[in-house]
Amino acid sequence: MTDEAKRPVSVFLVDDHALFRAGVRAELESITEEVRVVGEAGSVAEAAAGIARTRPQVVLLDVHMPDGGGAEVLRRVRPELPDVVFLALSVSDAAEDVIAVIRAGARGYVTKTISSKELVRAVVRVADGDAVFSPRLAGFVLDAFADRPGSAPISDPELDLLTPRERDVLRLLARGYAYKEIASELFISVKTVETHVSSVLRKTQLSNRYELSRWASDRRLV
Amino acid sequence: MGHVPEQVQRTPETAPPEAETVVIPAPRSAVEETGPPKLHRRRSGRAVAGVAGGLADHLGVRVLWVRVTFALLGGLGGVGLFAYGLLWVFVPQNAKEEKKEGTAKDRQQAFGLIALGVGLSVAGGALSGLFSGWVAAPLTVALIGAAVVWREADESQRRRWRTGAKTGVVGTLSGAGGWSAAIRILAGAALVMTGVGVVLLRSGSMEQIQFALLAVLATLIGVAVLTVPFWVRLVRDLGEERRARIRTEERAEIAAHLHDSVLQTLALIQKQSGDPREVARLARGQERQLRSWLYGPSGYGDKEKSGSEGLAPSGGRLSEAIATACGEVEDSFAISVQQVVVGEAELDEPLTALVHAAREAIVNAAKHAGVDEVSVYAEVEPTAVTVFVRDRGKGFDPDTVPDDRHGLADSIRGRMERNGGKCRLRTAPGEGTEVQLEMPIKVGKVA
Numbered sequence: 022m023t024d025e026a027k028r029p030v031s032v033f034l035v036d037d038h039a040l041f042r043a044g045v046r047a048e049l050e051s052i053t054e055e056v057r058v059v060g061e062a063g064s065v066a067e068a069a070a071g072i073a074r075t076r077p078q079v080v081l082l083d084v085h086m087p088d089g090g091g092a093e094v095l096r097r098v099r100p101e102l103p104d105v106v107f108l109a110l111s112v113s114d115a116a117e118d119v120i121a122v123i124r125a126g127a128r129g130y131v132t133k134t135i136s137s138k139e140l141v142r143a144v145v146r147v148a149d150g151d152a153v154f155s156p157r158l159a160g161f162v163l164d165a166f167a168d169r170p171g172s173a174p175i176s177d178p179e180l181d182l183l184t185p186r187e188r189d190v191l192r193l194l195a196r197g198y199a200y201k202e203i204a205s206e207l208f209i210s211v212k213t214v215e216t217h218v219s220s221v222l223r224k225t226q227l228s229n230r231y232e233l234s235r236w237a238s239d240r241r242l243v
Numbered sequence: 244m245g246h247v248p249e250q251v252q253r254t255p256e257t258a259p260p261e262a263e264t265v266v267i268p269a270p271r272s273a274v275e276e277t278g279p280p281k282l283h284r285r286r287s288g289r290a291v292a293g294v295a296g297g298l299a300d301h302l303g304v305r306v307l308w309v310r311v312t313f314a315l316l317g318g319l320g321g322v323g324l325f326a327y328g329l330l331w332v333f334v335p336q337n338a339k340e341e342k343k344e345g346t347a348k349d350r351q352q353a354f355g356l357i358a359l360g361v362g363l364s365v366a367g368g369a370l371s372g373l374f375s376g377w378v379a380a381p382l383t384v385a386l387i388g389a390a391v392v393w394r395e396a397d398e399s400q401r402r403r404w405r406t407g408a409k410t411g412v413v414g415t416l417s418g419a420g421g422w423s424a425a426i427r428i429l430a431g432a433a434l435v436m437t438g439v440g441v442v443l444l445r446s447g448s449m450e451q452i453q454f455a456l457l458a459v460l461a462t463l464i465g466v467a468v469l470t471v472p473f474w475v476r477l478v479r480d481l482g483e484e485r486r487a488r489i490r491t492e493e494r495a496e497i498a499a500h501l502h503d504s505v506l507q508t509l510a511l512i513q514k515q516s517g518d519p520r521e522v523a524r525l526a527r528g529q530e531r532q533l534r535s536w537l538y539g540p541s542g543y544g545d546k547e548k549s550g551s552e553g554l555a556p557s558g559g560r561l562s563e564a565i566a567t568a569c570g571e572v573e574d575s576f577a578i579s580v581q582q583v584v585v586g587e588a589e590l591d592e593p594l595t596a597l598v599h600a601a602r603e604a605i606v607n608a609a610k611h612a613g614v615d616e617v618s619v620y621a622e623v624e625p626t627a628v629t630v631f632v633r634d635r636g637k638g639f640d641p642d643t644v645p646d647d648r649h650g651l652a653d654s655i656r657g658r659m660e661r662n663g664g665k666c667r668l669r670t671a672p673g674e675g676t677e678v679q680l681e682m683p684i685k686v687g688k689v690a
Contacts, residue, residue: 160583195583197618
């Protein structure tokens with residue numbers, strides 16, 4: 022771990038606003054040695070090429086972009102570079118946008134108003150293989166897995182339901198608790214919290230639940 | 244959000260046809276481009292109207308075979324001609340195709356096939372005894388007349404027709420097109436009249452009932468053939484015009500909104516740039532407003548997909564009420580309130596009380612906790628709505644609160660209990676504060 026900590030995490034920025042990329046880059050580079058920006062891109066094609074060239078550890082991915090957005094970048098890059106980790110970074114409040122990138126394989130989601138320090142922490146955490154759930158994402162996922170009356174028959178109960186524990190963890194995440202606080206609240210270890218969060222992410226990505234794809238329209242019907 | 248009324252009014256018109264099929268990952272811009280290629284009539288290298296060419300392009304076969312098929316079908320009681328005519332009316336011409344002329348041999352072949360098709364149709368009609376020679380001649384005259392008018396109505400005259408669509412029927416038939424168009428239309432109409440007239444005269448002297456019927460039929464066909472292309476195009480042009488108008492209106496609305504909100508705020512920020520707290524407050528307020536306008540439940544970005552559901556009265560939803568409350572506190576206390584709402588419910592009296600209590604709790608946190616961020620989490624469950632208001636601030640010892648402080652006692656606990664809800668408090672000095680509010684709801688209220 023000590024060796025790892027010394028080597029900065031390489032980060033690639035994808036956002037269609039050059040100004041935003043410049044801002045993030047400046048902030049990341051000025052406040053910490055922990056991350057190093059190795060490249061940036063403003064479009065889906067540019068991102069696919071740039072990521073293949075620079076082989077970063079983490080890609081900070083904008084959700085809303087022309088020609089398909091973050092989900093499209095994920096679809097193009099992931100089959101060839103499964104080791105690259107994606108962290109969605111968005112100003113969007115539209116849950117379907119965010120869920121789409123998470124479904125496509127992003128390891129987490131943070132909003133653009135996040136402080137630079139927190140962003141660095143999130144980058145390091147996803148680089149270590151952890152999932153990063155902002156309270157808002159936790160809310161979106163809870164919503165997506167909600168058992169509403171009249172919802173579709175469950176095809177794979179193993180995947181399509183959250184366990185009560187996972188639900189508790191997500192609720193606390195949505196309430197703004199840190200992992201440590203969740204652990205002490207539920208009388209479990211931080212490691213267990215991480216396991217639950219990872220399993221929720223896996224379910225979100227693998228779930229066949231009809232709900233997840235039909236979700237956007239369902240939500241509007243309520 | 245002063246623009247809500249206009250948005251709501253226009254919602255049905257702006258809903259695109261793909262409204263029902265939108266699913267999560269579809270990027271909005273890409274949705275329109277997908278789907279099978281549309282059938283278009285060819286603009287160039289055509290013998291009559293480009294129907295056969297367009298069909299050949301669409302099916303990926305040689306145009307010659309399509310023409311032969313039409314010609315042969317003409318022998319089957321004129322089916323080929325009828326099909327061709329229908330396609331002519333209903334298939335739009337390709338607007339973007341580049342110009343390329345067919346070879347002379349190709350054209351010759353095409354005209355040969357047209358003659359063959361018409362000949363087969365007439366012969367087929369005559370052989371099957373559908374009409375006698377006497378009727379065939381005027382009917383042919385009428386059809387040729389109609390074809391002339393029709394030709395005039397084709398999209399080669401598109402612009403004229405479009406102006407026509409705006410100036411009304413009279414303008415379409417006479418003006419805008421110039422003398423040649425008028426003469427051709429009159430000639431076509433005259434030919435149709437002649438055909439109809441001959442049939443009528445003939446039937447009068449023969450006193451045969453089927454001739455009278457045929458005359459009526461001929462008249463109807465004449466009228467239909469004269470007007471159908473006009474109506475089809477009129478409807479199409481009107482649709483196009485309406486789309487253009489909606490786009491313009493939408494753009495104007497966006498511009499107005501940006502002027503009212505973003506530009507004003509930026510101007511204010513320039514003036515206040517010495518005061519970071521004020522700048523942050525302005526920016527936060529503006530961000531929230533724009534965000535709800537773009538992505539919110541009744542927001543702009545949602546409108547096109549949600550269709551008529553957007554007509555629900557705004558402010559009637561729990562999530563919106565909570566967002567409004569959080570926004571108000573953000574603005575008046577210059578703190579940031581992070582709010583997450585899971586599920587949705589219609590507001591009724593107890594839930595309104597819940598929102599008020601939550602607002603009071605947020606205000607308390609903003610006033611006393613000494614932090615600049617408060618988390619609000621609301622969840623709608625089948626039997627109850629719970630709200631958590633939490634800060635990581637100073638915290639306090641509930642037992643030492645002086646009796647004259649009524650905030651928590653009356654505004655929060657009292658309000659909750661009067662409406663059948665519960666209020667729990669978790670706090671200790673230095674530990675932050677969390678207010679938990681729970682309000683049971685009637686079954687069926689959960690949406």
